[in-house]
Amino acid sequence: MADKSQRGHNEGTVYYEESRDRWVAQITTSLGKRKKYRCKTKQEAIRKKNEVLRELEKGTVVTAARKKLGDYLEDWLENAHRSQLRISTYVNYKKLIRYIVDDLGNVWLDKLTPQQLQAFYTKKLETLSSKVVHEIHGVLHLALKNAVRWGMVSRNVCDLVTPPRIVSREVVPLTLEQARVLVKHVQGHRLEVLLAMAVVTGMRRGELLSLRWSDVDFERRRLLVMHSVDFIAHYGYIEDKPKTTAGKRLISLPSFLIDMLEKHRIQQLAAREAAKKWVDNDLVFPNLSGGYMHPNHMGEKFRKLLKEVGLSHIRFHDLRHSAASILLCMGVNIKVIQELLGHSDISITLRTYSHLLPSMQKEVVDTWDGVFLLDDESDEKGRS
Known part of the structure; x- marks a missing residue:
C-alpha cells in the first residue's frame, strides 16, 4: 500500500x-x-x-475541527463578534443564544438540519413572541454565516428554513384629543415637559433621558438628537450614539414647547440649588440629584398618570407612535415624519404606519370631486 x-x-x-x-x-x-x-x-x-x-x-466542504452548536455559538459571540457590538446588542444576543443552546446546544454544528431548526422555531413560538423567535433566527443566521466562512459547515442551514412571520402587537396610539387631555393633566408634574416632548417630537425614551441642554438651540427653536441611554442589568447606564446616521437628527420645536423648556430650565436651576447633592450632567430630564432618570421609575410614573386621567394602558414607546399618527392625521408628509422619527428608510415608516393611511382616502376623493366638479361648472358657464 x-x-x-x-x-x-x-x-x-x-x-x-x-x-x-x-x-x-x-x-x-x-x-x-x-x-x-x-x-x-x-x-x-x-x-x-x-x-x-x-x-x-x-469551497463547500467542512475543513475545520468539529464543534457542538452551543460551544460554537458561545465562542463566536465572546471571541469573534463581541468587539463589534454595542453592550445592549451583546446582552440581547447572549439572551437569544441561550434559547438556542437550551434546545439545540448538544447538536453537532455540521449535523444541524433544516428540519431540526424548523421544529425548534415552532416549539419556541409556543412560549415566545414571533418577534423574539425572528430575532433568534437572525442571530443564528449571522453566526452560521461565520461558521461557513471558517470552514466549520458547508452551508448555512438558516437559508433552508422559513423564519416565523412577525405578528405585530396592535398599537392603539393616542388621538389628538387624548394627547391634549394627557398634557393638560400633567401640568406642574415633574414629567410634564418630558411627556409633551414625547408626544410632539416622537423622540425615543433613551433619546429624551439623555438629552442635554447643550443640544437645545432656543434661538433657532430646535434640538439635536445626539445620544441615547438605557439601563442594562449588571452594566448600569449605558449611553450610545444613534445606531444610524438618520438617528442623529435635528428636530424643530413649536413655540409652546420652547416656552415649556425655558420654564423647566428655571425650575431645574432652583431644584439644583436646593439639592443636597447634585451631579451636573447637563441633562434636561435628570433624576432628583442630576443623574440619569431610571427608565423603570419613569415608566411607573407614566402608568400612574394614565390611570389618573382615565386613559387605557400604553407603553411609553407608544407616545412615539402617537406622535406619528397625529401628524399623519394632520396631513403631514410621510417623508417629514420619517425624518422626525429618525427612521433610516422610509419603508420602515410606511410599514409601521401604513394602516393609518387608508383613513385619509376620503380627503383624496373629495379633492378629486372638487377638481372635476369645478371643471363641469366652468363648462356650463361657457356654454351659457
Whole structure:
C-alpha cells in the first residue's frame, strides 16, 4: 500500500481497512488535515472521494475541527463578534443564544438540519413572541454565516428554513384629543415637559433621558438628537450614539414647547440649588440629584398618570407612535415624519404606519370631486 502521508493537499486516496471491514476514502485538505469517509464497497469509496474533492474545489466542504452548536455559538459571540457590538446588542444576543443552546446546544454544528431548526422555531413560538423567535433566527443566521466562512459547515442551514412571520402587537396610539387631555393633566408634574416632548417630537425614551441642554438651540427653536441611554442589568447606564446616521437628527420645536423648556430650565436651576447633592450632567430630564432618570421609575410614573386621567394602558414607546399618527392625521408628509422619527428608510415608516393611511382616502376623493366638479361648472358657464 502506498504511503498515505505523501498525499498532497486537496488530494485523495482509497484503501481497504481490514479491522473494520470497510473501504476508506481519505482526503487531505489544503490545511493539511485528513478526513476519512468509510464505505461498504470500493466503488462507493471512489465516488465519495471524487465528490469531496469537487466540494473542496468549490469551497463547500467542512475543513475545520468539529464543534457542538452551543460551544460554537458561545465562542463566536465572546471571541469573534463581541468587539463589534454595542453592550445592549451583546446582552440581547447572549439572551437569544441561550434559547438556542437550551434546545439545540448538544447538536453537532455540521449535523444541524433544516428540519431540526424548523421544529425548534415552532416549539419556541409556543412560549415566545414571533418577534423574539425572528430575532433568534437572525442571530443564528449571522453566526452560521461565520461558521461557513471558517470552514466549520458547508452551508448555512438558516437559508433552508422559513423564519416565523412577525405578528405585530396592535398599537392603539393616542388621538389628538387624548394627547391634549394627557398634557393638560400633567401640568406642574415633574414629567410634564418630558411627556409633551414625547408626544410632539416622537423622540425615543433613551433619546429624551439623555438629552442635554447643550443640544437645545432656543434661538433657532430646535434640538439635536445626539445620544441615547438605557439601563442594562449588571452594566448600569449605558449611553450610545444613534445606531444610524438618520438617528442623529435635528428636530424643530413649536413655540409652546420652547416656552415649556425655558420654564423647566428655571425650575431645574432652583431644584439644583436646593439639592443636597447634585451631579451636573447637563441633562434636561435628570433624576432628583442630576443623574440619569431610571427608565423603570419613569415608566411607573407614566402608568400612574394614565390611570389618573382615565386613559387605557400604553407603553411609553407608544407616545412615539402617537406622535406619528397625529401628524399623519394632520396631513403631514410621510417623508417629514420619517425624518422626525429618525427612521433610516422610509419603508420602515410606511410599514409601521401604513394602516393609518387608508383613513385619509376620503380627503383624496373629495379633492378629486372638487377638481372635476369645478371643471363641469366652468363648462356650463361657457356654454351659457
